[in-house]
Amino acid sequence: MADEETILAAATRHLNRDPGASMADLAKAIGISRATLHRHFATRETLLHHIAERALDRWERVQDEAEIDDAAASGDPARVAASLRALLRGFLPLIDEHGFALTVHLVAAYLAADVSALEERSERLEEREIALYAAAQRAGVLRADLPARWVSDALFGLLIGLRDGLARGDVAPRDIERLLFTTFFDGVGPQAAPGSEATS
Known part of the structure; x- marks a missing residue:
């Protein structure tokens, strides 16, 4: 069973x-x-409530294991990177859950119960990440000309894209880490100086 x-x-x-x-x-x-x-x-x-709670639990565990708060506070480029x-x-095994974790306000449409605690927790976890992205920008790990919240939104979009690509069979499981890292860091990583060659 x-x-x-x-x-x-x-x-x-x-x-x-099939959300419905x-x-x-x-x-x-x-x-x-x-x-x-x-x-x-x-x-x-x-x-649905249990799915949302599980998604948030797993999201928070990844953040804790990556030590994002300490890294952001350190300001050390190597540690932040x-x-x-x-x-x-850590997000790669959570692709299915991540959409629920960041869209619990949509789950509210299906729930009669108050989900404000879920929404508040989702927002708190997102703010933890945004603090890391801002620290990465200050440390030169990520480009500084983008809003840190946009970096967060862009990563969310990439994760959802990977989730949907896997479901359709357009993306092979063995390729998801490479696709995520290259697309994310090529897009929001530090930009090469004019006239210089970008490094991988």
Whole structure:
């Protein structure tokens, strides 16, 4: 019998492809009976709430493991760069969840319960990252002519693009780290001085 973690992961993947999926649709996609799904989560709203909480938990864990707060406070270019790369690498296994983590305000449309705590937590986690991006700009790790919040938005877009590309089969799993790193750092990394060659 599928455990709760397996159900949440599978439901997240399916909802990314079909946001309007019913509990019956989700049970079929997961490979369990509707009754089993309802034993774990009485309603669709309860399931969505748990998915959002799980996404936020995993997002925060990646931030903590990348030590983004300490790196940002240090101002040390090498430490900031290492933390930023650890953050991006840590996001790769979370591609399915990241969309939920940053769009919990959309989950609110499906939930009768108050989700302000989820929204506040999502905003707090995003602000932690924006502080890292700003520190990376000051340290010369990222280009300084872009708003730090735009850097955050751009990374989110890349992660969603990878998620959708994987789902469509346009992107191979073995290529996602290379695609993320090259696209992100080529776009928001420090720019080469006029007349000089950009380095990889």
